Amino acid sequence: MTFSEGETLFLHGRVTDMELKPMVCLVCGRASNTGHHYGVTACLGCKTFFRRVVLQGTQPKCKFQNKCLLVKGAHAKRICRSCRFTKCKEIGMNEQVTIDLAVCLSCGIF
Numbered sequence: 001m002t003f004s005e006g007e008t009l010f011l012h013g014r015v016t017d018m019e020l021k022p023m024v025c026l027v028c029g030r031a032s033n034t035g036h037h038y039g040v041t042a043c044l045g046c047k048t049f050f051r052r053v054v055l056q057g058t059q060p061k062c063k064f065q066n067k068c069l070l071v072k073g074a075h076a077k078r079i080c081r082s083c084r085f086t087k088c089k090e091i092g093m094n095e096q097v098t099i100d101l102a103v104c105l106s107c108g109i110f
Contacts, residue, residue, distance in 0.1 A: 026091045027084065039094040050088045053081065054095045060085055 025043035037047035060081035068083035
């Protein structure tokens with residue numbers, strides 16, 4: 001098998017280097033430990049945060065009238081739990097997936 005310049009063998013075939021873009025968390029902007037979670041591209045930290053809030057069943061409250069500023073990227077500024085959860089929902093994280101998984105785990109299916 002030969003590869004042309006700019007191509008790589010990736011699991012199930014060839015892809016160009018342009019297709020191997022790093023994924024970035026749509027909530028906080030971090031690129032590390034990022035994958036597809038609850039319907040969106042998110043890092044493990046935001047995935048875990050979202051799951052915990054959904055399973056707790058209570059909406060966190062913002063002390064600043066839901067106006068916390070989220071600065072994305074490597075130097076991300078930490079925002080409150082309420083605004084972070086709102087951002088998760090705005091980008092399309094699916095709460096039902098979290099609830100369904102929790103039910104399956106409690107039934108011993110997984």
